[in-house]
Amino acid sequence: MDTTAARRHLTCLLTTWGVTRLALLLFVFKVFVFPGPDVTTDVSVTYRGWYEVLGTGVFPASDVTWQYPPAAALALLSPGLLPFLDYASAFFVLAFLADLAVLTLLLNTALRPGRSARGPWLWVAGVPLLGPTVYSRYDVMVTAVAVAALVAGVRHPRVMGALTGLAVLMKVWPVLLLAGAVRRRAWAAAVVTAGALAALFALAAPGAFAFLTFQRDRGTEVESVGALALHVARRAGWPGEVLLRYGSLEFTGPHVEVVGDVALGLTAVAFGWLLLWRLTAGRFTARTLPEAAFTAVLLFTVTSRVISPQYLVWLIGLAAVCLCRRSGVMGLPAVLVLAASCVTVVEFPVRFADVVASSTLGVSLMFLRNGLLVAAALTAAVRLWRSTARGRTPLASSGAGAGAHGGRTAHSASRVLR
Numbered sequence: 001m002d003t004t005a006a007r008r009h010l011t012c013l014l015t016t017w018g019v020t021r022l023a024l025l026l027f028v029f030k031v032f033v034f035p036g037p038d039v040t041t042d043v044s045v046t047y048r049g050w051y052e053v054l055g056t057g058v059f060p061a062s063d064v065t066w067q068y069p070p071a072a073a074l075a076l077l078s079p080g081l082l083p084f085l086d087y088a089s090a091f092f093v094l095a096f097l098a099d100l101a102v103l104t105l106l107l108n109t110a111l112r113p114g115r116s117a118r119g120p121w122l123w124v125a126g127v128p129l130l131g132p133t134v135y136s137r138y139d140v141m142v143t144a145v146a147v148a149a150l151v152a153g154v155r156h157p158r159v160m161g162a163l164t165g166l167a168v169l170m171k172v173w174p175v176l177l178l179a180g181a182v183r184r185r186a187w188a189a190a191v192v193t194a195g196a197l198a199a200l201f202a203l204a205a206p207g208a209f210a211f212l213t214f215q216r217d218r219g220t221e222v223e224s225v226g227a228l229a230l231h232v233a234r235r236a237g238w239p240g241e242v243l244l245r246y247g248s249l250e251f252t253g254p255h256v257e258v259v260g261d262v263a264l265g266l267t268a269v270a271f272g273w274l275l276l277w278r279l280t281a282g283r284f285t286a287r288t289l290p291e292a293a294f295t296a297v298l299l300f301t302v303t304s305r306v307i308s309p310q311y312l313v314w315l316i317g318l319a320a321v322c323l324c325r326r327s328g329v330m331g332l333p334a335v336l337v338l339a340a341s342c343v344t345v346v347e348f349p350v351r352f353a354d355v356v357a358s359s360t361l362g363v364s365l366m367f368l369r370n371g372l373l374v375a376a377a378l379t380a381a382v383r384l385w386r387s388t389a390r391g392r393t394p395l396a397s398s399g400a401g402a403g404a405h406g407g408r409t410a411h412s413a414s415r416v417l418r
Contacts, residue, residue, distance in 0.1 A: 010107075013117065013124055017103055020128040021096060027132040028092045036349030039136045044088040046247075047138075050076050051087060054205075061207025065247035067218070070201035070208040071169030075138040095135040098144040099127060102317060105144075105151050109324045119324035122334055126316035129341040130309060133349070137310040142171045143317040149177055150290045150321045157181070161189025169197045173297060173314060179274055180292025182284050219250040219260060221306040222355055223348065225370045226263040227251060234358045242356050248306060249356055263305045270299040273381065282390025287325045294318040294330055295384045298337075298377040302370070309348045312341050315376075329383040336376035343369040 027034045046065065053060045054073050060066040079090035106120040127134050134140055149163035160181070167174035168190070178190060201208040220226050222242055230251045234240060240253025251259075274296055281288075297318055301311055319334035347355050347365040354362030 013120060017124045021099060024128060024132055024135055025096060028135045034132050036352055039133045039349050040088065043091045043136050047076055047091065048087045058205050059207035059210060061210035067211045067246065069169045069172060069211060071166060071197055072171065075141045075170060092135050095140050098141045101144045102147050105147050106320055106324060109151050114326060115324050116326045119320040122323050123316060123320040126338050126341055129345055130312055131345045133309050134313055139310040139313045142167055143313050146174045146177060147317050147321055150293060153289050154286050157183040157186035158189045161186040162193045165190040165193025168194050176296035176300060177293045179296040180289040218246045218305060220256055221248045221250050223366065224305055224307045225302050225374065226259045226305060228366055228370060229259055231358045231363045231366060260305050263303055266303040267300060270303050277385055281388035283388050287328050288388055290318060290321040291328060291330050291384055294322050295380040298380050302374050302377045309344050312344055316341065329387045330380060333376040333380040336372050340369050340372035
């Protein structure tokens with residue numbers, strides 16, 4: 001492609017982003033009604049209620065649905081920056097801006113020698129597949145901070161560490177961004193930032209860490225991988241039922257604790273595998289950092305007792321960073337996550353009643369979605385292991401090869417936007 005073709009490609013990408021995001025805004029502002037239950041009530045009711053409590057200088061420690069680290073308060077209080085809008089409208093606008101921030105970060109990364117526009121395209125295409133849920137949860141804001149941390153990556157390890165520390169105090173999963181970090185400066189900055197923020201919140205407002213108890217007591221949510229066994233058992237006559245607990249719909253009844261214990265055991269196995277990989281990996285390149293983070297989050301997602309639809313936003317964001325490098329090996333897992341996102345919007349919110357009722361359709365949707373996520377996790381793990389194994393020959397387009405050709409490609413965006 002010449003420069004003109006590259007510009008057209010970029011224009012197409014930005015136009016697609018604009019059209020799809022306009023559609024999301026029309027849904028959350030209820031200009032059009034999205035099928036299924038109203039997903040925006042989390043903002044207009046739950047988040048707004050927490051906003052009122054947080055505004056008094058305390059955390060909602062008596063509310064068992066409050067299950068977030070203290071820096072989540074920053075996201076929930078942020079609509080106050082737009083006082084000319086009501087709370088829900090301001091939140092949707094800020095979620096939209098966080099979405100735009102991720103796209104900007106990805107484009108800035110893709111428009112470098114040896115990079116690819118597959119990453120921005122994955123974000124542009126993947127986010128709207130989840131429907132209005134994306135703008136109705138603060139996860140897109142956390143994802144923006146996580147993507148910024150990975151983009152800072154190898155060049156600015158202290159910046160990456162500081163952003164990771166902030167993201168961890170917003171929602172714990174970003175600690176996995178450090179799975180592939182090899183510089184001590186990144187780890188040190190993350191620990192210092194997280195520790196300083198934790199101390200500040202603990203001193204400034206009561207109940208900052210009440211969420212730990214509520215998280216510990218959570219059960220098996222109906223959309224998790226472990227819940228599949230209970231869905232099947234329910235159809236076979238198991239007397240359990242689904243109840244609203246800790247802010248999500250969970251299975252209750254005989255032997256549910258066993259399923260939860262198995263999930264925790266599998267999480268421990270996933271952690272053990274990550275530790276073994278880290279100790280035995282012999283070759284770390286610039287792309288290892290996002291690929292290890294993507295793999296780690298996938299593994300912990302599929303072994304979790306809860307898989308909420310918004311978790312897919314994390315995976316799409318991390319996969320997009322991986323695909324910004326032409327030499328990356330996460331193409332297939334990224335496609336599987338994209339396919340899982342397509343199924344996710346059907347199971348929630350469109351046919352969520354079928355999932356809760358363990359109907360044939362609901363169970364089939366959960367087997368398909370979770371099967372895709374498990375396949376993505378296993379594929380990513382195998383590819384990460386092989387690409388970093390000792391003695392493997394580096395890919396031609398990575399490392400020195402990319403640097404040798406960088407001078408010939410820097411002059412033209414067309415060679416980047418492939």
